[in-house]
Amino acid sequence: MKKRLFLIALCSITMTLTASFLYYKNNLSSEHPVKAAAIAGQQDSTGHKHPEEAAPAFPVVSSPVITNPESLLVLVNKQRTLSADYTPKTLIRPNVEFSFGKKKADQALMRPETAASLEKMFAAAKQDGFELLAVSGYRSYNHQQSLFNTYINEYGKDKAEQFSAPPGASEHQTGLAVDITARSAKFQLDLCFAETPEGKWVAAHAHEYGFIVRYQKGKTGITGYQYEPWHIRYVGNPYATYLYNNKLTLEEVMYAKAEQ
Ligand SMILES: [Zn+2]
16 A cells, blocks of 8 residues: 555656656747747748758847857957956866977967867868867967057057957957967968868868857958958857858857847
């Protein structure tokens, strides 16, 4: 008798738990209509059809103030800058080759998500016969400030702004950006990287590992930076693949549209 009561109790607990889980699951999907539509591949909450590929739920940005610096999708540019005291919570050194060898340096550090994906990407490139090297990952606000000042002294403010970020406006401060190169680009961060076999491999495969080539050719007016085939930014997937397939920048998918 006791055993029977116990079984009945066990049964009802299991049923309650299952019901709660289903309730939670259903509510979760209705709270995320964009994501739900992406899964269904049909239409989003506004009724727009996505016959090709539905956009994953990118955050919509309507303010120049960054409130999500730890987000893997944080948008940092010349209009949206990080504060001087922002440092990512965790920074690690990935197990990849660096252009400066084994030397200890802040620029070898990056967020764990960036590091893990970079290791996978470099390993995959190697399997395909291409050797990549990392040059620069994390850069502090202060480091960016001194770099920027050096460039201003050397080239003048206008020129310096075309290729270098003012402090707070560099993605390197997030620990999600990495500059990479190859022997065939003479270990430099140069436009010629795009023409090397390694640079072509990166352009074609980075998204598979959650990276985007952040500053694309022809998008300077949108990103505020000239074409940089060596600068990759981790955003994760499905985001990176969506941006790659649709030739879009983070600005184009995140800024709130004027007509909305
Ligand atoms: Zn860079």
